[in-house]
Amino acid sequence: MRRNIIVFLIAIFLPAIFFAQVEIHITPDGIAVMSDGDAGAQNNPYSLDYILSNASVFFGIATNSSTTTVTSLILHHGANGENFETNKAIFLQNRYNLIVRSADPNNPVKIKAEQNLIQALDGSSTDLLFTIRDSNNIVVKDIIFEGIDITDTNITGYSLVNFGYNDDILIENLTIQNNWGAGGRGLWLFGWGNNTVIRNCLLDNMGWTSQNGDINPFYDTGIDDVDGNPIMSCYGYAGALIQGNENEDSYEDITVENCNFMNLTTGCNEVLTFTGNVKKFQALDNIFQTNTNIGIAIAGHYPTNRDPDTNTPINANLNQARYGIVRGNEVYNSNFARGLYPAGGIYCDGCKDVVIEGNLTQGNDVGISVGCENAGGLSASNVTVINNTIIENPKGGIYIGSFLNDDNVGGTPSTVQNCIIRNNTLYKNGMIAQPNGEVFVNRSENNEFYNNILHMRNNAFGVIAFCDQPFSNFNMDYNLFYRDDEIQNSRINDACIEPNSNLSGNQNSLFGAPTFVDVNSNNFDIQQASAAINTGDPNTQILTTNFLNGFYHSDDITDNELDYGGNIRIFNSVRIDIGAYESIFEPLSVGAFDNSNSNITIYPNSFQTDINIKMVSSYSGTVSIRLYNLQGKLLENITFEKIQESQTEKINFGYISNGLYFIDIKMGNSVEKIKILKQ
Structure with a gap:
């Protein structure tokens, strides 16, 4: 059971309490000073880990409970710019309302591990440099954490920054760097917890080996299997690992945002991983550059996620990262060693x-890949891949399905099922894979692939199905295929499709130029001549805040799904475009914009000052007109009464800037969404 439930329940019914603020200032030479009192004898040396581990002395309280003093431990450089170097693991437990930070966020203090860390005062592990567990309301920010260079792969690398069994944690503006050694980690969240934010952090220059990042991480264990074949293992290093490894409770409400991950030699681990009993997580607007394995991994079914209380794997129904949003990230050059x-x-x-x-x-x-590596009749399911720009990835743009077969997993193969892949833009991927292609389909079932642009290389296929990976119901339609030097729609699907009967669909797909704005500057918005405009599936369902049991949300100012450029998708009165962008060049006549599926007419469109909205229907009552910009921000809300079957209202929008806008016209339970152009 989680601790401190009673304290929390009591606290929420108490009137507001303004706790005292205690600041403890410390320098690398161990001089500690408190802002409201004496930190012991001020001229006596105190190490950083000693101060952190002795709350009763330095925090002025015996328990530092959730209803007492908020304490800030403020780190300063030494007189000559010295940083903290420690040979002791720093361990905090049962702490509340604690802030650990540098005095100057623009000149952060470094905490550097010396070789051969010894145990912290509580006897905790010697390979964890800085650990906080069983604590609430903790902030750690504006600090550099640094490890050491260990080139001997027989030595376990350090795990620099570690949090477990905590609630309400903010990890902000940390630099985690220069840490080498097999099995190490830059940042590790373990156990369970609730409400953790990791923001504006840099993870740089770390890995299982500090030598050439192209070194093969696989090695022979010296043990043979029953057939006499050597059993191989693999070195690894986790950049940031979020691991829910408890059956008792999950790690949930986790946000990793605006972080930079670069130059990480991860071997068989990944750069940012969500795995095990983890739910309600977000990876938002992060940048990944030049790392040696997967950028963002969202994993399930791994037996290495073990409950420490029983040393058994997490229950199968819990051992999947779930209810997650991966949005707005940029991932460059994630390439496994030696290909x-x-x-x-x-x-x-x-x-x-x-x-x-x-x-x-x-x-x-x-x-982007959606798969399931672990055998046993398991699955990846209900994954939605939308509005992504996927360009020049040498082995393929999208992989969907499991590579598993009966003869290579020693058990029942797993699958990928009930996924939607739509409105993505794929450009010249698969330049070194054989055969070359944009999309690869493996063992899977009941997946949808539509509204995607596939701008293929001249010698490449659009979609390739692996011959030895049976799949079913991979439904494709309303896609746009194109290649620079071939106008015919050949080589769309790979001819090698057995034992699969076919790649079904594409009856409404097109072969034509997407007409991107500027591929040389990675601008894959589409121009007015694009064949993608208004040619998507007219029955496409947008994502709303109700998706993922209410966890999905696109933006604070709209519940509409946004395209790659941050513009809202239009589905009701205008047909959706194909690809990651929704064009601003919707064909608009100078006269009436008449939606054939409604009884609403807008004229003139385009306009300079006034628009006329003509409504012909039996409805009588309040009509709501809501004006939005391209980012979905509500600019105006106008209401009036409709009392006649045919009624026209003139509305002045002369005050808005020139450009494209959207209006929602609501009559009773009916809503029409229409584009208007101000010139």
Whole structure:
């Protein structure tokens, strides 16, 4: 059971309490000073880990409980700019309302591990540099954490920053860097917890080896299997690992945003991983550059996620990262050492109920992959891949399905099912894969693929199905295919499709030029001549805040799904475009804009000052007119009464800037969404 439930329940019914603020200032030479009192004898040396571990002395309280003093431990450079170097693991437990930070966020203090860390005062592990557990309302920010260079792979690397069994944690503006050694980690969240935010952090220059990042991480264990074949293992290093490894409770409400992950040699681990009993997580607007394996991994079914109380794997129904949003990230050059395996920029490996939306993946082995590596009749399911820009990934743009077969997993193969892949833009991927292609389909069932642009290389296929990976119901339609030097719609699907009967669909797909704005500057918005405009599936369902049991949300100012450029998608009165962008060049006549599926006419469109809205229907009552800009921000809300069957209202929008806007016209339970152009 979680601790401190009673304290929390009592506290929420108490009137507001303004706790005292205690600041403890410390320098690398161990001089500690308190802002409201004496930190012991001020001229006596105190190490950083000693101060942190002795709340009763330095915090002025015995328990530092959730209803007492908020304490800030403020780190200063030494007189000559010295940083903290420690040979002791720093461990905090049962702390509340604590802030640990540098005095100057623009000149952060470094906490650096010396070689051969010894145990913290509580006897905690010697490979964890800085750990906080069983605590509430903790802030750690504006600090540099640094490890050491360990080139001997027989030595376990340090795990620099670690949090477990905590609630209400803010990790902000940290630099975690220069840490080498097999099995190490930059940042580790373990156990369970609630409400953790990791923001504006840099993870740089770390890995299982500080030598050439192209070194093969696989090694022979010296043990043979029953057939006499050597059993191989693999070195690894986790950049940031969010691991729910408790059956008792989950790690949930986690946000990783605006962080930069670069130059990480992760071997067989990943750069940012959500795995195990983890739910309601977000990876937002992060940048990944030049790492040696998967950029973002959302994983499930791994037996390494073990409950420490019983040393048994997490229950199967809990051992999947789920209810997650991966949005707005940029992932570049995630490439596995020596090209041994295809590293995905973003990879769902056995996850479920996840939205991968509005990301840019470029130069990775594979742009985005949805698979399930673990055998046993398991699955990745209900993954939605939408509005992504996927360009020049050498082994393919999108992989969907499991590579597993009966003869290579020693058990029942797993699958990928009930996923939607739509409104993505794929550009010249698969330049070194054989055969070359944009999309690869493996063992899977009941998946949808529509409204996607596939701008293929001249010698490449659009969609390739692996011959030895049976799949069913991979439904394709309303896609746009194109290649620069071939106008015919040949080589759309790979001819090698057995034992699959066909790649079904594409009856309404097109072959034509998407007409991007500027591919050289990665601007894959579409121009007015694009064949993608108004040619998507007219029955496309947008994502709303109700998706993922209410966890999905696109933006604070709208509940509409946004395209890659941050503009809202239009589905009711105008047909959706194909690809990641919704064009602003919707064909508009100078006269009436008449939606054939409604009894509403707007004229003139385009306009300079006034528009006329003509409504012909039996409805009588209040009509609401709501004006939005392209980002979905509500600009105006106008209401009036409709009392006649045919009624025209003139509305003055002369005050708005020139450009394209959207209006919602609501009559009773009916809503029409229409574009208008101010010139």
